[in-house]
Amino acid sequence: MEQIKVSNSNFKPEFNRATRKSINLQKELIKLDNSGGEQIPLIIKPSISDVDLADWAEANREFVDTHLTKHGAILFQGFNITTAAGFERFGLAVCSELFNENGEHTRETLTGKVYTPVFYPADSKLLWHNENSFNYRWPRKILFGCHQPAQQGGETPIVDSRKVFQLIEPKIREKFVEKQVMYVRNYGNGLGLDWQTVFQTQSKADVEKFCQSNLIEFEWKSNGGLKTISIRPAVIKHPQTGELSWFNQAQHWHLACLETQTRESLLSTFKKEDLPRDCFYGDGTIIEDSVMTHICDIYQNLEVSFPWQQGDILLLDNVLTAHGRNPYVGERKLFVAMSELISFSQT
Structure with a gap:
């Protein structure tokens, strides 16, 4: 002490x-x-x-x-x-x-x-993520x-994002640095929050203005729902120290990181393009399941809980x-x- x-x-x-x-x-x-x-x-x-x-x-x-x-x-x-x-x-x-x-x-x-x-859900683990890293701000x-x-469990495990960056295989790391991460989200399909709650408005015009100012592509769907596409960095420098940090939520959005039962339920309910959340490399190509397994293993090995x-x-x-x-x-x-x-x- x-x-x-x-x-x-x-x-x-x-x-x-x-x-x-x-x-x-x-x-x-x-x-x-x-x-x-x-x-x-x-x-x-x-x-x-x-x-x-x-x-x-x-x-x-x-x-x-x-x-x-x-x-x-x-x-x-x-x-x-x-x-x-x-x-x-x-x-x-x-x-x-x-x-x-x-x-x-x-x-x-x-x-x-x-x-x-x-x-x-209380019976599931919420995977590691940097808060709102899928947003522009x-x-x-x-x-x-x-x-x-x-009463039991409920810890908030934390992970040093600098170490995650250092331990990811260089070829995987470089691919993410080059291509970034594309986050795709569908609102209003019965799962998760609707766009009115997330954007805190009933106005489609307000949503469109927000998306345009925050570099979000958007599409209004025939059922009244909303689809958004955001391309964000996978790695950033700390604004003060300049240290490189693995800063994204790919493991929070990718289907391979979900529990088997949850993943199968989603795929049986939705078409791939209508999934509530999904992510890809920034050019729209598939992020391999093996890559996500590698990344999640690093997080798991580094996590600290209290x-x-x-x-x-x-x-x-x-x-x-x-x-x-x-x-x-x-x-x-x-x-x-x-x-x-x-x-x-x-x-």
Whole structure:
């Protein structure tokens, strides 16, 4: 454990040495724990009781940002932040902004900037992904807060996206870098959210305007549904460090990555072109199943999981760290917030 002393700008030079020493001793507010040897997550805990994490984080944002860029993930434990309001207050302390422009999530509270996780069946694993990497704009940071851990399971596994990039076979990596990833989505077919929910409008004109400004091809279908096609990078550089990161959601969209029963059910229900979600190389050619198996094996070997405790907060650099969700039993309640919207043109 490494103890961190927090400076106080209110200290005055006329204080005598004994007084300064006494105050400094009270400023050892947090401690770092990375003794497990894992690079992620860095764990920060209070070293004294009743530390106000939001106040501490606001005064030490540069410290938090430095460690987040180094590790990609920070887990704050023992600070007892269990309400959406407290979670949002902390989010605003460590982020320049929180935003609510994500139709993939539903509101958790009237604060407007705290969400519940996107729905996914509790008995299935939600595979690793960098949040919204299929969109033209996506969050630099994402936060999760534990209001109630599941009775069993429900961890949020995380993976260092820099290591994923490094471990993918060079020929596969180069092909994705060259061709990128094409994401194809059909809305309004009875599965998943409809376009009105995702785009938060009833106006087709508004949807078209959004698609045009976000480099999304679109097609209105005869049944009133919508089909979109987006071509995005598979690899990007971190906007601050320049490190290369595997930044996409191919394994989140590709049929080969689904459970066998789910995949067979979808293929028996929909034509290939009408599947709710699918992905290809950016030129429209098929991404081989064997390639996706190789990529998923790397994620699986690299993933780090920890059991949620009530009051935990996980802060992720969305470029450096992918996340997922393990199956669970019992009620599970997490808060989600996203911050610092950025686009591919800024990387």
